[in-house]
Structure formats: structure tokens, C-alpha cells
Amino acid sequence: MAMVLVADDDPDIRDVVVFKLQQSGHDVLVAEDGGEALSLARRALPDLAVLDVMMPRFTGLDVCRELRADPETAGIPVILLTARAQEGDIESGFAWGADDYVTKPFSPRELDSRVRAVLARRR
């Protein structure tokens, strides 16, 4: 069981992701935008963060960059959830230190597997 931070401004996606991860036994922290995600990550130091790329205030890429810049949060694995399956987004995500990405529309089951794989790699 791990503590996972989920940040997405779309309530439908957020609720589905949260449900799936809780069902898999994880504790889930929820943020509705990038700013909230960043402060939650700094405060709670989750085991993993699932970040939507397109969020208000801070994008998922911004949050990822900020997490990597802070030694306290630099080790938190990040999975990006993006509606744009374009090379540029994926490249930027990896350049900012993301560990994996999932494109929307997404399969909750696939996301759950990715979360497990990233957590297993970090342990």
C-alpha cells in the first residue's frame, strides 16, 4: 500500500482515478489544480504522484519540474496523465523527470498497472 497524490482539474477523471487507486489499496491525496498538488506533495511527501498535464495555475509539467528542483520532493515518482499524445509533451515530461505517462482517454486498469510498476521499480 502506498500514498498516491492525484491531481486533475476534471472531476470525472479525478474521481475515477481516485476510486481505482483506493480500490487497489492505496491511500489517495486529491488536488484540483497544480498549485494544490505542489503544496500537498511538499507537505505529505507521497510515494507517487499522478499529474494531469493540462491544469490551471501550474501544469503537470510545472509541478513535475518543481518537485524535481526540491531535494525533499525530488525522489517522488511522477506519472503524467495527458490528453495530448504528442511527442513534444511526452519528451518534455521525461525531460522534467517524469517516470511514465498515460494518455487520455485512459484505461483505469492500465493506469493502475502503471502505478504498481512505477512503485515496484522505486522500492
Add this chain to the structure above:
Amino acid sequence: MTAAPAGPVVDRAVLVVAVVALVAVLLVLAVALLSGRWWQRRAAAGRAQRVAPGRPLLVALAAGDDDDGTLLDRLATLPRAQWRALEPVAVAMLGKVRGDARTALVALLERRGVVQRALRDARHRRSTTRARAAHLLGLVGGPGATPRLAALLGDRDPEVRAVTARSLGRLGDPSAATPLVRALVRARPLPHQVVVPALARIGPASRTALLAAADHHDPTVRARVIEALGLVGAVDTAPRLVRALGEDPAVDVRLRAARALGRLGAPSAVGPLLAATGPDEPTALRVTAAQALGVLGARRAIPVLAGLVADPHHWVAHTAAAALVAVGPDGAAALRGLADAAPGGGADRPASAHAREALAAAPGAAAA
């Protein structure tokens, strides 16, 4: 002594009535605005109340947590008022998930008769209802969806046609390629930016449908089709585009063929594009061909483009200089040679000026 000129006489009573009327109108507007907001808030709260009992079930279904079908049964038998509020949420979720989650949501919409209703609503008299039906059919797909959507491509409302094209692209059914191409080339065509992404998602069948329309007798149709071939990214159609560039009697078709070849990046296009920059060709075509050579990044084109920088036609020379920058470091080096050739004036002055301008617009190229 002269009398002062008389000003306009305003009846005091009329003024009072006008002010009172104005205040009354403002009050009525304010009351209307506030009651409108109140009504909206009340409706939203009512909707949220009706959605609340079913939403957790829907979220669980969309998360793929319904191995025994219990959730589906419960959602399928929700009271009608609750379902009516929940249906837009289910439809919105459908576009956000895939795999088992999507299959479960489609099953729910079918059980609730939403798909059958959308097939009927595609013929509704209200355009918003038809557009909503087209959107839903694009999300759900299934038997009957493509033919019904293909028929909607001829809808009298442009919004409905645009929603329909996007839905057909989402479904990716090859049988939709020909109706989409027809929508692109008919008298009141759908714009490229709507049809081309749909054709691109459909894939090879789109190329076949576009190529079938590329020999149309009307040059306007040929031009639109040729442009679409470039936008769809059909590299294997480069020979047909080369033929259009060299042989089509309509300049507009040749021009779009040049642009499409540049986008496709086919090496076989370099020779024909170089030929299209010749001095006997129409100026617009020479310019577009030079641009396409730059987009292609064709190093082989550098000597010809460098020659064009001295072309007497300003537009051709300017574009050739910019194309040299686009070609890359070798093109920029050729430009620097032209810029340095006659820095102070002389016979080569226009070429030198074009070269310096292009280099200035691309600082990286100037410094290299």
C-alpha cells in the same frame, strides 16, 4: 438691448417621467438578472441533488469495478428523473476512458436506450438535438452509427455537419472516407480543418477516397482534394501530387500540389519543385515551390534557391532567401555568401539585401 437667444424648452413633467421610466427599467433588469442567477443556481443544485445518488455507482462502473454486472443493473434501473440528471455525466465520462471502462459505459447507455434515442434524434427538427445525437453516436459507435452520421454530413446546419465530421473521425470507420471527401468538395464544403483530421484518423481508406476525387473535372474540387492529400500526410500519394504540380491546367491546383509536396517531405518531389520555380512559371507557383523546397529541407535545391535570391521579382527573391534559411546550415552559409558579396551596393545589391534580411530574421543562421 438685444434679447438672449431662446434655448430648447424642456417640459419638466416629461423629464420627470423619463427619469422615472429609466429607473423602472433598470430595476426590472436588475430583478430579472438576479432572479435568472437564482434560478440557475437552484437548477444546478437540483441537478447535483439528482446526480448525487447515482454518481458513485457511475464512477465505480467507469473504473472497471463491475465484474458481476451489479452496478450496471442498478444504474440501468435508476428512477427516470435521476437518470436524466446522470446521463450527461455518463456521456462525458465515455469520452475520457477506454478499454473495459468504456465498454461498461456503452452497455449502460444501450440499456437506458440512449443510443437508440440518438439514432432517432439524428433526424430531430432542432439542430442542437441533432448535433448532440451526432456527438453521442461518435462516442458510442456500433451498428447503424456510421450510415446515420454520413447522412448528417449533408445537414443544413454547419455546426451539425462539423460535429458529425469529428464524430466520424473518432469512429475511424473506413466506410466514412468517401462521404467525408464528398463533404469536403461539395458546393457548400466543410472546412479542411474539420474534415482533414477525421480523414487522417480513418487512415488508408481516406487516401483511396481522396485519390478517386483528385481527377474531378472541377478545378476547385481538385484543388481542395490535392491540399487534403498533403494535410492527411499521405506520402504514398506523392507521385499523384507531382503529376498535379507538373500537368494540371489550373494554377491553383499546381500551387496546392507544391504546398502539399513540401508538407509530405517526399524526396522525389525535389526535382519537380525545382522545375516549378522556373522563370516561365506563374509567380505564385514559383514562390510556393521555393517555400516548399525550404520546408522539405532539400540541400540539392540550394544552388537554385541561391540563384532565385537575385530574381527580379521581389516576392520570389524574398521567399527564396527565407527558404535557404529553412533548408538548414548549408542554406544559411549560401545566404551569408550572398550577403557578403556586395555589402555596399553594386549590381548584386537586391540579392544581398534579401540575404541580409533573411539572416536577420533568423539570428541563429546569421551567427552560425
